[in-house]
Amino acid sequence: MDHNKLALPVGTTLDRFIMRKQEDFPYATGELSQLLRDIALAAKIVNREINRSGLIDIAGAYGSQNVQGEDQQKLDVIANIRFIRALRNGGEVCTIISEEDDEMIQTGNNQGKYVVAIDPLDGSSNIDVNVSIGTIFSIYRRVSPTGREGTAADCLQPGTHQVAAGYVIYGSSTMMVYTTGNGVNGFTYEHSLGEFFLSHPDIITPQTGAIYSINEGSSDSFSPGVAAFVQYCKDQQFSARYIGSLVADFHRNLLKGGIYVYPATAKNKSGKLRLMYECNPLAFIVEQAGGKSSNGTRRTMEIEPQIPHERCPFFIGSKELVEKAESFIANDKEACDHKPAPEPTPKKATTVK
Ligand code: AHM
Ligand code: MG
DSSP: OOHHHHSOOOOOBHHHHHHHHHHTSTTOOSHHHHHHHHHHHHHHHHHHHHHTTTTTTTOSEEEEEOTTSOEEEHHHHHHHHHHHHHHHHHSSEEEEEETTOSSOEEOSOTTOOEEEEEEEEETGGGGGGTOOEEEEEEEEEOOSOTTSOOOHHHHSOOGGGEEEEEEEEESSSEEEEEESSSOEEEEEEETTTTEEEEEEOSOOOOSSOSEEEOOGGGGGGOOHHHHHHHHHHHHTTOEEOOOSOHHHHHHHHHHHOOEEEEOOOSSSBTBSSBIIIIIHHHHHHHHHTTOEEESSSSBGGGOOOOSTTOBOOEEEESHHHHHHHHHHHTTOHHHHOOOOOOOOOOSOOOOOO
């Protein structure tokens, strides 16, 4: 018998992959690599908590609201604590913006060269019913001098300044997908070994697709252009697929081709999704994979953020489909006219020790 068949190689671990990529840049200090490893470690811990959620008392509402006025789930709070702690202990990050915290979080690492924007657990309304959820993150190099706390200018950079971005999907398997601006790679978690292994090298998204993902429950308040685009998708007999969990909808469309849309609606006048830790990181990934992301008229990554929790309409996926959507809403100002809405006052914010 062929010895190789008896013991197949397990493949490249995320750690080794990150290390090899770093070797391509002789002057790299290794800090970004370490930061990515910190995120992967926190993701493993969060993955463990999610997998146990039916067994111990960590499912359900926490009894508080985040800055967006949304009910926090216990796992939202747990994930927030895990990621912030990992980033704080790592030492590379001076400041964090998290979906779960009103204010910028100062880690105390004033020498840290990076800032991170993170949605620690996206799609959290799906936690209790065993539907895929995710973590989304975006990494920027700070623009203010080191040696002091990070500033608003460090945190409010346009998406074009991202040095890395990624997501973790906690689904039928757990995966981490990330880019540092040189293509997109996906890693699948092997539970028994406790490692992420390279499973999806150099992801390229199809130029077009036959899936559209939008919450049609809000269709009464779609602008005419968005409504016309949805009708176009139906006329083409596209499949409607909407999990209601952004990372899961995005991940499927990235691999299979399709478009995800969260437009302005009566309830969410600037769209629902947040520019800094939902839209921009996924926009960076989709562009690196050959796709496109826009607010209807403008490239997502070129929007100049004004506030940390800013929302924007979101059209993301296969290039041809996003361009088709843009053509429908070209003269439809309502669809893309996003202004940062004033954020509701949080009833209680999480604090991480
Ligand atoms: P969250 O960050 O509070 O979980 O909200 C974001 C989620 C996305 O994952 C998902 O695509 C969207 O909200 C679903 O919203 P809706 O229920 O309005 O369709
Ligand atoms: Mg979210």
